[in-house]
Amino acid sequence: MKDILAKLNKTNGVRGSMVVNRDGIVVHSDFSVEIQEKSVGAVSSSILAALEGALKRIDMGKFTRFVITGSEGKVAMVNAGQTILLVLLQPDINVGMVNVDIKEAAAAVLERSKM
Amino acid sequence: MGLFDVFKTWRSTTRIKSLESSMQGRPTPGLYLQLADAHKEAGNSQKAAQVLKLGAARFPSAPEIIRRQAEAEKIERENEKKRLIEKIQTHPNPILYARLAELFKADNELEKTIDTCQKGIRAFPKYGGTYLVLGQIYVEKKQWQEAVTQLEKSVELDKYNYLALKLLAQVYMELTRPADAAQRLEDILYFAPGDEAILELLKKAKEKAGQPFETRKASMSGQHAATSANKSGEQSGVRKTIRIGKLQNQQRGGGTSERDKALNDGVIALRTVAGVTGAILVDQYGLVVAADLDSSIDEGLAGALITNVYRTASGNAVKLNVGTFEEGLIEGDKGNIHIVQLDEMILAVFAKSDVKMGLLEKSIRDFASNLMQQK
Numbered sequence: 001m002k003d004i005l006a007k008l009n010k011t012n013g014v015r016g017s018m019v020v021n022r023d024g025i026v027v028h029s030d031f032s033v034e035i036q037e038k039s040v041g042a043v044s045s046s047i048l049a050a051l052e053g054a055l056k057r058i059d060m061g062k063f064t065r066f067v068i069t070g071s072e073g074k075v076a077m078v079n080a081g082q083t084i085l086l087v088l089l090q091p092d093i094n095v096g097m098v099n100v101d102i103k104e105a106a107a108a109v110l111e112r113s114k115m
Numbered sequence: 116m117g118l119f120d121v122f123k124t125w126r127s128t129t130r131i132k133s134l135e136s137s138m139q140g141r142p143t144p145g146l147y148l149q150l151a152d153a154h155k156e157a158g159n160s161q162k163a164a165q166v167l168k169l170g171a172a173r174f175p176s177a178p179e180i181i182r183r184q185a186e187a188e189k190i191e192r193e194n195e196k197k198r199l200i201e202k203i204q205t206h207p208n209p210i211l212y213a214r215l216a217e218l219f220k221a222d223n224e225l226e227k228t229i230d231t232c233q234k235g236i237r238a239f240p241k242y243g244g245t246y247l248v249l250g251q252i253y254v255e256k257k258q259w260q261e262a263v264t265q266l267e268k269s270v271e272l273d274k275y276n277y278l279a280l281k282l283l284a285q286v287y288m289e290l291t292r293p294a295d296a297a298q299r300l301e302d303i304l305y306f307a308p309g310d311e312a313i314l315e316l317l318k319k320a321k322e323k324a325g326q327p328f329e330t331r332k333a334s335m336s337g338q339h340a341a342t343s344a345n346k347s348g349e350q351s352g353v354r355k356t357i358r359i360g361k362l363q364n365q366q367r368g369g370g371t372s373e374r375d376k377a378l379n380d381g382v383i384a385l386r387t388v389a390g391v392t393g394a395i396l397v398d399q400y401g402l403v404v405a406a407d408l409d410s411s412i413d414e415g416l417a418g419a420l421i422t423n424v425y426r427t428a429s430g431n432a433v434k435l436n437v438g439t440f441e442e443g444l445i446e447g448d449k450g451n452i453h454i455v456q457l458d459e460m461i462l463a464v465f466a467k468s469d470v471k472m473g474l475l476e477k478s479i480r481d482f483a484s485n486l487m488q489q490k
Contacts, residue, residue: 015436033139033436034141035436036434039434040434040435040436043431043434043435046309046310046311046427046431047424047427047428047431049308049309049310050307050308050309050310050423050424050426050427050428051424051445052308052309053306053307053308053309053420053423054420054421054423054424054445054452055445055447055452057305057306057416057420058412058417058420058452058465059449060445060447060449060450060451060452060465061447061448061449061450062447062448063445063446063447064446064447064448065444065445065446066428066443066444066445066446067443067444068428068432068435068437068440068442068443069437069441069442069443070432070435070437070438070439070440070441071165071169071437071438071439071441072169072436072437072438072439073436073437073438074437075435075436075437088435088436088437091437096472
């Protein structure tokens with residue numbers, strides 16, 4: 001997993017990334033900024049529960065991705081099977097520009113977690 | 116602008132940029148305080164307050180930053196109270212009363228809080244948010260029976276209100292009615308599945324009630340389900356629009372304000388964007404202010420689900436290192452949901468996967484801009 005995250009983190013605008021399981025336990029992480037990994041992992045799990053509940057009840061299908069834009073940056077949470085790929089992005093980045101790299105990384109995480 | 120003013124502006128801007136750059140590396144409470152001061156000196160008190168809020172969220176045990184943030188919030192509250200009192204005189208609506216009561220409550224002005232709630236309830240008896248604030252006051256005073264009366268009324272008017280249901284369950288526990296508490300907590304789990312705080316409370320309630328700990332699957336309690344069934348007597352696929360002005364007229368025969376009209380028109384206009392399947396505007400209590408959805412979607416449930424996602428995401432945005440929540444985009448394999456914080460409300464727009472994002476974002480920005488002008 002480390003190699004997948006390292007490759008993704010080379011993308012312009014990516015400040016770091018993390019793979020978390022559905023219970024919020026951090027599988028791997030690689031950040032260039034100071035971050036409380038355990039706390040981020042736990043938060044991702046509770047956000048995922050809220051998202052999946054909402055999509056199911058409104059009949060919008062399976063969760064694929066959630067992007068939060070905040071005053072100091074962006075974060076993308078991507079469904080990667082039994083895990084979530086979390087990518088921290090710079091505030092001024094156009095998510096569309098890094099979308100392909102994030103999708104590729106999520107597919108690689110999904111593939112790797114099947115092994 | 117004189118030469119001195121130009122120099123002063125340049126110095127403030129340079130200082131702000133330098134401090135922001137230092138914060139990118141290793142933020143400290145001191146840096147947050149310096150940045151807030153720099154924004155204040157530059158004449159931007161709102162930005163200063165925002166920086167203090169972020170600093171307090173990131174360093175909750177730093178006393179100076181907590182003190183300064185409390186001071187800034189107090190000033191903000193006083194200004195907001197004045198604005199709301201004026202607005203109630205000219206363009207009353209139920210949310211204004213509830214918001215004003217909440218501000219009095221935050222400053223521990225209990226008599227004024229109760230008085231504002233009672234006036235709000237008299238003017239708009241069918242709005243659940245005001246009963247909730249009054250219920251909170253009675254909970255603080257440990258007047259459990261009065262609290263139950265207000266909270267049950269709030270839940271009766273809005274069966275998906277997270278705060279009212281949670282508080283009502285807690286009051287039932289105080290009154291040794293654990294089975295009733297468990298029922299309300301299970302109602303919350305219908306639209307907030309996996310909520311750890313609620314699961315924890317439910318476990319305790321069921322233990323006290325002597326019931327096994329298992330959660331109900333995908334249904335609301337009997338009374339709520341009946342209410343829902345009564346509401347959905349319309350044909351599936353039919354578009355359904357709730358208008359705040361219409362609600363007010365039902366409640367007290369009043370006219371609609373320009374702002375209400377802007378909300379209604381804005382929500383309906385969003386639906387005209389190709390690929391958009393619906394839009395909903397929810398207030399800070401999770402109550403639907405305006406909606407334009409297919410009748411197959413229960414707007415109360417949609418509002419509750421969106422509020423739950425918003426609450427979880429915005430409450431944890433600082434922990435995720437992105438500052439304060441501004442907007443979110445949820446993608447499912449059948450479509451997506453845009454969630455935007457507007458003023459003190461949450462706008463959610465439901466769209467198909469192939470919606471033109473740029474066009475939708477522009478429409479949302481236009482809606483926000485109109486709303487701010489009305490404010």
